[in-house]
Amino acid sequence: MTVTRDTIDDFLAQKSLALVGVSQSGAGFGNAVRKELSDKGYSLTVVHPKADKIGDQPCAHSLEEVAGKVGGVVLVTPPEETEKLVRDVVRLGIPRVWMQQGAESAEAIQICHDNDVPVIHHECILMFAEPAGWFHRAHRWARGTFGELPEGSSPTDAPHPEHEGEAQDLLSLEKKLMREVGGAGLLCGPGDRTPVTEQDIQALPEPAQRYLRFMNVVGKPRDWSFRAHFSGRFFFKDEWVPCECAQYNSRIEVARIFHMLLRVKGIVPTYVRDTYLRGRGHMLGKALDWVPVVDEAGEEIAIGECVTYLNDAVLMAPSMLLVPAVAWSSSRADAFDLALTDAGRTVRARVFVGNDGEVIDFATRDRFYAPPGAKGAAERAEWRTPVEGWQHHQGRAFPTRAKAVWFLPTGPLPYVELNFEPERFAFDVPPHA
Numbered sequence: 001m002t003v004t005r006d007t008i009d010d011f012l013a014q015k016s017l018a019l020v021g022v023s024q025s026g027a028g029f030g031n032a033v034r035k036e037l038s039d040k041g042y043s044l045t046v047v048h049p050k051a052d053k054i055g056d057q058p059c060a061h062s063l064e065e066v067a068g069k070v071g072g073v074v075l076v077t078p079p080e081e082t083e084k085l086v087r088d089v090v091r092l093g094i095p096r097v098w099m100q101q102g103a104e105s106a107e108a109i110q111i112c113h114d115n116d117v118p119v120i121h122h123e124c125i126l127m128f129a130e131p132a133g134w135f136h137r138a139h140r141w142a143r144g145t146f147g148e149l150p151e152g153s154s155p156t157d158a159p160h161p162e163h164e165g166e167a168q169d170l171l172s173l174e175k176k177l178m179r180e181v182g183g184a185g186l187l188c189g190p191g192d193r194t195p196v197t198e199q200d201i202q203a204l205p206e207p208a209q210r211y212l213r214f215m216n217v218v219g220k221p222r223d224w225s226f227r228a229h230f231s232g233r234f235f236f237k238d239e240w241v242p243c244e245c246a247q248y249n250s251r252i253e254v255a256r257i258f259h260m261l262l263r264v265k266g267i268v269p270t271y272v273r274d275t276y277l278r279g280r281g282h283m284l285g286k287a288l289d290w291v292p293v294v295d296e297a298g299e300e301i302a303i304g305e306c307v308t309y310l311n312d313a314v315l316m317a318p319s320m321l322l323v324p325a326v327a328w329s330s331s332r333a334d335a336f337d338l339a340l341t342d343a344g345r346t347v348r349a350r351v352f353v354g355n356d357g358e359v360i361d362f363a364t365r366d367r368f369y370a371p372p373g374a375k376g377a378a379e380r381a382e383w384r385t386p387v388e389g390w391q392h393h394q395g396r397a398f399p400t401r402a403k404a405v406w407f408l409p410t411g412p413l414p415y416v417e418l419n420f421e422p423e424r425f426a427f428d429v430p431p432h433a
Contacts, residue, residue, distance in 0.1 A: 002171070003120050008128050011096050011120055014071025016043040018063065018094070020085060021076030021103070024051045030076040031055075033100065033125060037074075040129050045070060063088045072096030074125060079105035079231070079419060090115045098125055101263045102242020104231060106421040122171060122231075122244055124263070171424075174229060176271075177246040177259045184277060186431040187252045189224035196220060196319055204328045208336040210357030215318050215397050222319040225250045225431070228312075229424035232401075234262055235415040236270075237372070245418065249312050250431065251320040253278070254342040256309040276305035279343025300368040300378050307347045307366050310340045311385055314351055314362055315399055316420075317427065359399070361386045369406050382407040393422035 017037065022030035034055065038044050045066050048059045060066050063073065063085065073094055075082050082103045089097055090111065097112055097119045104121040112119035196217050201209050212218065230245040247258040258274040270293060272285040281302035285294040313320045321328075327339040335352045349364040362385045370378035384407060389400035404416035 003123060007118050008120055008123065010118065011072050011098055012125075012129055014096065015041070016045075016070045018045045018047050018060070018066045018070045018073040019076070020047045020063070020073060021100075022046050022048060022054055024048065024054060026055065028076075029100070033074060033076055036126050037129060042129075047073075063092055063094065067092035067094055070094065072098060074098045074100065075103045076100045077103050079103060079108065082108045083111070086111045086117070086119075090117060098123075100125060101244065102231075102233060105419055106231075106423060110423070122173075171229065171244075171246070173244055173259055173261055174227065174246045174424075177248060177257065178227070180259070180273070181248045181257050182432045184255070184257065184431065186250055186255055186277075188430050188432070189250075189252050190428060191222075191224045191252050193221040193224070196222060196322060200322060205330040205336040207331070207334060207353050207357070208328050208351075211336070211351065211353050211359065212318055212357070214353075214357030216395055217319050217322075220319065220395075222251075222322060223317045223427045224252055224320070225429050226317050226320075226425065226427045227429045228316060229421050230418040231421065232416065232418035234260065235413075236262055236264060243416075243418075247312070248429070248431070249309060249317070249320070251323065254306070254309060254325070254340075256305060256312065258308075274305060274308070276302065276309055279345075281305035302343075303345060303347060304367045306340065306342055306345065307349065307364050307383070310338060310347060310349055311362050311364075314338070314349075314359060315385070315387070315402065316425065358390050358397070359387050369408065391420070391422060393425070396422070396425075398422040398425065 099121040234243040242263045256276040260272040262270040271289040283296045329337045347366040352361040367383040368378035369381040387399045406413040
């Protein structure tokens, strides 16, 4: 579901637009969009269920009031609200939708495509609406330098890959990811593709067997790599900011390359890369993919990235754990333990499962936490990834939503919330794809 420049230009040619997601207080990114689009000459109608006026602009109370009067709607809303609004868009015949970063969800995008409503997502309207400010021009230049700007003449939906070798349109963050993967010199699979049998799992703890059957692993070839995409939010400098994530994991040599794009203050793009390659971990963050924000390596980072590799496989590709480097052991009736050994280190975690074998939570103390700005050494702390619901796509099970939470002496500290996008998951992907 690739966004093209033609789709963007068509949306911006509509001088009468609706905007949903503006705070009455005057704060937030919705108000920044309101002010800038108005200054750029757009006839803007703010839709707010309670406000009669925001700033100097009268408000409509629902999309029904603007249907037939606007050429499109800009949504600066939480993903669950976006999903409700796009159903109204379809029902009311509003012809175009722009989902600001952090507003989109896979379901909302799919609703638009299923109903032939042109939709723009994972893009900032202020970067394209002219005249763009210097900051957005700089960001646009940076993205153009990396080949990440939307291109092409019309959006096309490539078929979702049902097995290795099928094509899939890549979003810009995925393209950036795969360029790094291609330059990492990873070994190419497939390695052992023998289907998993009941005999292969009989010696495992009973909760682990339930889990593997729930994940529909039995009877399927073993995965050797995967690429995934997520959207959600990240707790950054005392506030939640929208994020988009893409990652590549390989079993041939234990490797994980993870890219995250944050929208600080709803505008500033900050790229974060977490990698685990050949036993080494590295965390690198740059504002505008240019100004360093964080750059950390060392044993503590390597241990944490190795744990995250284990967590990824538990949630998305469990057959990657059916290898000699991973030990499975009994824990309790509703959980089992895993231990992954790589590059001379072993990391451990406990996986909690429900009655059907679905993962409920993943817990470990093999990660290190340090408060932002702390000068002392990081210390081991409990880290969990509770799962909120499961979904099925093309014969595989995926979490619907998951969090990452530190459990500290001062209490729980959630810092990541991600929505899984199974239609963008691809397995057995060569590192040069």
